[in-house]
Amino acid sequence: MLFPTLTFGLFFLATYAVIWGVGRANEWRKILLLLASWIFYGAWDWRFVALLIFSAFLNWGTAALIARTDEEYEPGRRKALLAFGVAANLGILGFFKYYDFFLEQLGLLLAHFGFERDMPLLEIILPVGVSFFTFQGMSYLIDVARRKVPPASLLDMTLLMSFFPHLVAGPIVRASDLIPQFRRTPKLERGMVAMGLLLIVWGLFKKAVIASELSVGLVDPVFFDPSAHSSLDLVIAAYGYAVQIYCDFSAYSDMAIGLAALLGYRFPYNFNQPYRARSLQDFWRRWHISLSSWLRDYLYISLGGSRGGLARACRNIMITMLLGGLWHGAKWTFLIWGGLHGIVQVLETLWRKLRPAGWPQLPAALAIVATFHIVTLGWIFFRADTFDGAIAFLDGIGRGDWGSTIATPLAIGLILFGMAIHFTPPTLAQGIAFRLRGVPAIWLGLATGVVILLIDAMRFEGVAPFIYYQF
Structure with missing residues (x-):
């Protein structure tokens, strides 16, 4: 869905009415926002909603393990968990965005030295906004490891990475800015x-x-x-x-x-x-x-x-x-x-x-x-x-x-x-x-x-x- 279209306008009006219709039930509000965000993303390609959910679960689980690891007595385990989480995010980004590019460059390099090969290109479809939500996940992990933010609940973390206004093209809103807002019941001020x-x-x-x-x-x-x-x-x-x-x-x-x-x-x-x-x-x-x-x-x-x-x-x-x-x-x-x-x-x-x-x-x-x-x-x-x-x-x-x-x-x-x-x-x-x-x-x-x-x-x-x- 593109913002400047009638389809998105109707989608947002429906979301707006439902969200403010639940009163002060903040957890229900967040669940409905999450579902609306998945509908928004799925309108482009439903297959990649699973990638979005997987990425959120990955970062939430890794951050939870990092937070439970003692910084003084288990520094090696803490660093290993952070390295794993960052590498996993970069792996998602690298596979979808750079796999074919690097293989093409490798093929050209081999051909230059007389070793022509048919490279296993996959012609991968690039998920919309993948660079934004992977960077968002990495910043959350690093901030938890640096003890700048406490670990978030699964619902808050999933909503952070899926929230449709910034999902596909930013801004890259950090956990320290948005998750405290998720924990409070929002008020609609004039x-x-x-x-x-x-x-x-x-x-x-x-x-x-x-x-x-x-x-x-x-x-x-x-x-x-x-x-x-x-x-x-x-x-x-x-x-x-x-x-x-x-x-x-x-x-x-x-x-x-x-x-x-x-x-x-x-x-x-x-x-x-x-x-x-x-x-x-x-x-x-x-x-x-x-x-x-x-x-x-x-x-x-x-x-x-x-x-x-x-x-x-x-x-x-x-x-x-x-x-x-x-x-x-x-x-x-x-x-x-x-x-x-x-x-x-x-x-x-x-x-x-x-x-x-x-x-x-x-x-x-x-x-x-x-x-x-x-x-x-x-x-x-x-x-x-x-x-x-x-x-x-x-x-x-x-x-x-x-x-x-x-x-x-x-x-x-x-x-x-x-x-x-x-x-x-x-x-x-x-x-x-x-x-x-x-x-x-x-x-x-x-x-x-x-x-x-x-x-x-x-x-x-x-x-x-x-x-x-x-x-």
């Missing part, structure tokens, strides 16, 4: 309702009107065949994709946060005006915050972080960003994208540590522009289907053909409008929600319905899946 509805319609607009039209009318045709388009078209398409992916992914996060709020739960925000970043490190503090903080806390720091000197810090940055790139998919283009971000962050770290005293810093406006264009360069590799496609795209920009055949005034207007809303102050939505909380529920509901109908009238044919569904 402020949460107003903010939830505002985020839902705002996300719907960004996805259905801006991201979808940029995708269909500009980005997809240009990236499909860069050689058929002028240099100007390619440059505009690169900017278009920067706006598209921001509007697409932030729209999903906004809608997920809004849906959770209407059900009585709070999710952390996932974006903070990332194109205002003054460096790549600043960008990753603003973009997909739940993933970047996950990589920092569970990978970068586990590798040693900045402890052990400048060289090790630079090494750990590169490893983190390369694996972060590979997390997005089994393609060389994602690895190159992560590598580019890693190299620039290493250079930033070296410059910050070794910059001669008294040298002026780059002006803020210039730093923002430079960072945005580095990020946009990386998006070309992120979006391209193949490495050759990305190189063809860059070669096309270098041709110097500055006529345009596809960049319509509508597309350019959407790019400019998308950048404008990106720079909207974050407090604006909070201020609007604060004013809306006094509006009677019936009028607030009617107004929301009217706005949704207006967005539906403005949107273009069809609804493309969210970009991050593939991860």
Whole structure:
């Protein structure tokens, strides 16, 4: 089920009515939410609901064993259990996401040395959101092992990993944020309702009107065949994709946060005006915050972080960003994208540590522009289907053909409008929600319905899946 569809709208309305209809029976509420989440996930492919349940049971059981192991007298057993749990999660992720990729690369390597073999490729179907719920499971295990969170009940743990608002594309909500909320009976506050509805319609607009039209009318045709388009078209398409992916992914996060709020739960925000970043490190503090903080806390720091000197810090940055790139998919283009971000962050770290005293810093406006264009360069590799496609795209920009055949005034207007809303102050939505909380529920509901109908009238044919569904 896609969020911006009538099917999901009816599903959510039914879920909303049932959940709030059970009164203060919190355990029943959670059971019903769990069943609704499995229906939501099963609408894509029922076979993988079993994988979701298995993953939840695996992490719950392993965490329970870790919690019962004495940290002082059985440190080896504790570490072994944690290693098993992490390896099991990585095994699930690796099998479904990387099995065929690594076998293909092995086949190419053997062929290079004259040992051609038919590799046992399985053409595995990738479960939607597998990267998100496996990372969620691993963070829970590590936090239990570090004694940052107590072990959760089986119901709470299963709901944590299955909760449909964030199940398939995040945010990666940690156990320390969500499980304490599951233990309390939620209350539907006017402020949460107003903010939830505002985020839902705002996300719907960004996805259905801006991201979808940029995708269909500009980005997809240009990236499909860069050689058929002028240099100007390619440059505009690169900017278009920067706006598209921001509007697409932030729209999903906004809608997920809004849906959770209407059900009585709070999710952390996932974006903070990332194109205002003054460096790549600043960008990753603003973009997909739940993933970047996950990589920092569970990978970068586990590798040693900045402890052990400048060289090790630079090494750990590169490893983190390369694996972060590979997390997005089994393609060389994602690895190159992560590598580019890693190299620039290493250079930033070296410059910050070794910059001669008294040298002026780059002006803020210039730093923002430079960072945005580095990020946009990386998006070309992120979006391209193949490495050759990305190189063809860059070669096309270098041709110097500055006529345009596809960049319509509508597309350019959407790019400019998308950048404008990106720079909207974050407090604006909070201020609007604060004013809306006094509006009677019936009028607030009617107004929301009217706005949704207006967005539906403005949107273009069809609804493309969210970009991050593939991860």
